Amino acid sequence: MAIPTPTSTTASPAADGAGSTIPDNAASLQTFVFALFFVFGGITSLNDVIIPKLKDLFTLSYAQAMLVQSAFFAAYFVVSIPAAAIVQRIGYMRTAVTGLVTMAVGCLLFIPASSSGVFATFLLALFVLAAGITIVQVVANPLISMLGKPQTAHSRLTFAQAFNSLGTTVFPYVGAILILGSLATIDPTTLSGAALDAFREEETRVVVHTYIGLAIALVILAGAVWLNRRKLVETPAPSENILGAFDLLRQPRFARGALCIFLYVGAEVAIGSIIVNYLMEADVLGLGAEAAGKHVPLYWGGAMVGRFIGAALLRMFSPGKVLACAAGMTILLLLVSSNTTGALSGWSLLAIGLFNSIMFPTIFSLACEGLGKRAAEGSGVICVAIVGGAVVPLLMGFAADAAGLKLALAVPAVCYAVILYFGLYARKPHGEA
Numbered sequence: 001m002a003i004p005t006p007t008s009t010t011a012s013p014a015a016d017g018a019g020s021t022i023p024d025n026a027a028s029l030q031t032f033v034f035a036l037f038f039v040f041g042g043i044t045s046l047n048d049v050i051i052p053k054l055k056d057l058f059t060l061s062y063a064q065a066m067l068v069q070s071a072f073f074a075a076y077f078v079v080s081i082p083a084a085a086i087v088q089r090i091g092y093m094r095t096a097v098t099g100l101v102t103m104a105v106g107c108l109l110f111i112p113a114s115s116s117g118v119f120a121t122f123l124l125a126l127f128v129l130a131a132g133i134t135i136v137q138v139v140a141n142p143l144i145s146m147l148g149k150p151q152t153a154h155s156r157l158t159f160a161q162a163f164n165s166l167g168t169t170v171f172p173y174v175g176a177i178l179i180l181g182s183l184a185t186i187d188p189t190t191l192s193g194a195a196l197d198a199f200r201e202e203e204t205r206v207v208v209h210t211y212i213g214l215a216i217a218l219v220i221l222a223g224a225v226w227l228n229r230r231k232l233v234e235t236p237a238p239s240e241n242i243l244g245a246f247d248l249l250r251q252p253r254f255a256r257g258a259l260c261i262f263l264y265v266g267a268e269v270a271i272g273s274i275i276v277n278y279l280m281e282a283d284v285l286g287l288g289a290e291a292a293g294k295h296v297p298l299y300w301g302g303a304m305v306g307r308f309i310g311a312a313l314l315r316m317f318s319p320g321k322v323l324a325c326a327a328g329m330t331i332l333l334l335l336v337s338s339n340t341t342g343a344l345s346g347w348s349l350l351a352i353g354l355f356n357s358i359m360f361p362t363i364f365s366l367a368c369e370g371l372g373k374r375a376a377e378g379s380g381v382i383c384v385a386i387v388g389g390a391v392v393p394l395l396m397g398f399a400a401d402a403a404g405l406k407l408a409l410a411v412p413a414v415c416y417a418v419i420l421y422f423g424l425y426a427r428k429p430h431g432e433a
Contacts, residue, residue: 030147032225034163036096036140039221040133042167043103043214045272047072047126048296049175050207052276052289057200058119062274062405066397069269071123073389075130081245083138084380093229096139100222102132107215114204117197122204125211134383141364142379157361159311165304165357169297176293178210180276245377253426254378257367260422261385264359266392267330267412271352273393275299278349278405285346295346299353306357314358323362324423326355330416338409349409359419366426 047068055065087095106129113121144160249255279285279292287295313322330352337348368378392415399408 029231030144030160032093032096032228033140033144033147034160035221036136037144037160037164038167039100039218040103040136040140040167041164042171043129044072044133045168045172045296045300046175046210047269048272048275049172049179049293050122051273052293053179053203053207054119054122055277056289057203060119061397062277062400062408063394063397066270066273066393067123068126069273069393070390072126072130073265073269073387073391075127076134076383076385077387077390079131079134080138080383080386081380083135083383084245084377086135087139091229092139092143093225093231096136097222097226097229099132099135099139100218100225102135103129104132104215104218104222106130106132107211107218110204110208110211114201114208117200117204134386137386138380138383141383142375146375156311157365159307161357161361162304162307162311165300165307168300169304172296172300173294175210176290176296179206180290180293245374245381248371248374248378248381253369254367254371254381256422256425257363258382258385260363260419261360261367261382262388263392263415263418264356264363264388265386266388267415268356268359269389270393270396270412271349271409272296272299274396274400274405274408275349279346281405283341283345285343295350298350302351302353302355303357306354307361310358310362314362318427319362319366320423320425320427322358322423323366324420324427326358327416327420327423329355331413331420334409334413334416338406345406363419363422366422 051065051068054060054068055062058064083095083099086098090098106125106127109125109128110122113125140160141157144157147156249258275296276289276292279287279295280289285292285295310322333348333352333355337345340348364379364382367382368375371378392411396408396411399411
């Protein structure tokens, strides 16, 4: 499946090294892409606040609560390759609008979900919302790589991911105030029948109000992208079988990179999903729900700070070596957190965000090295691998139900061990012995 190549009506003669040219208006186009990273990052991180809310309202086990992430990240598995086909047909900017509108629809589905008071309807709304995010992400990752010199693609994508982290820092803090503030008011286990249904409907209204506000913002952003859609002129590519993109998995470097995206997203999401409950544990920090929720931005904020630092480090050191070092530090922090108590246990878990910072963009760019014009196809396949966010948290949920949250940290530790191996494997540029 070939994807349109971004060019410009006044394209610079400077080639990007792969035969295509860099648009003269690349800087203004990057602004739109940064906004997309901010929005889909922030909305994704709200799941970390919704999980303890729904776990409390519907008296769920950890495994059941992790179905929030399973429903959300399953969209990446279902939608990623079709999203790449949409890019092929209508181009990057129009596809971004399609994704933003789909996200708005998903937000609005929280209205009937609240009225029904049924957990499964929230999962449906989250799936539709994630479908829109998937479409936007399939656009954003390759586009930011193309809007500049290929030699600085690692750094540029890491910088863009910093805006993603800015969203993941801001949204959970506001969400904790709006959504988690009333968790301790009434114990839903003391209610039953009509009283329980009424309580759930009333409590989920705060979730609805939050997502209605997001829907309005998404429609405004979609309108802004639509009005500027002609800034990017794209060269159409011939239509091919979209499933043909999976033949990229025959390339060992790309296949291992895709596996690491699966494991990284799964591990990052799994840890973020349990932070609130983990910090509420008596042998950790013993916080209330809202106070614990306000700590979630520190996890994601560490990723934001780390990405700005990482953007500089990746210009000085081999991306593979930086990735291996970061993975090693996350394993160390998980060991510390699981084998200590009190503040050390809590803060070592939150500190993992700092070292998660460079992982997604670095794995992505290392995996896609040498793909050339098939970079967008690679993005589609890698976005399928983000389904790890649906699988690993569920495994961690089962482990937490069986052995407790501390021992369940072994699940993400195994994921990071594989990523450490990939960093060492890919420490040399593609094609270099």
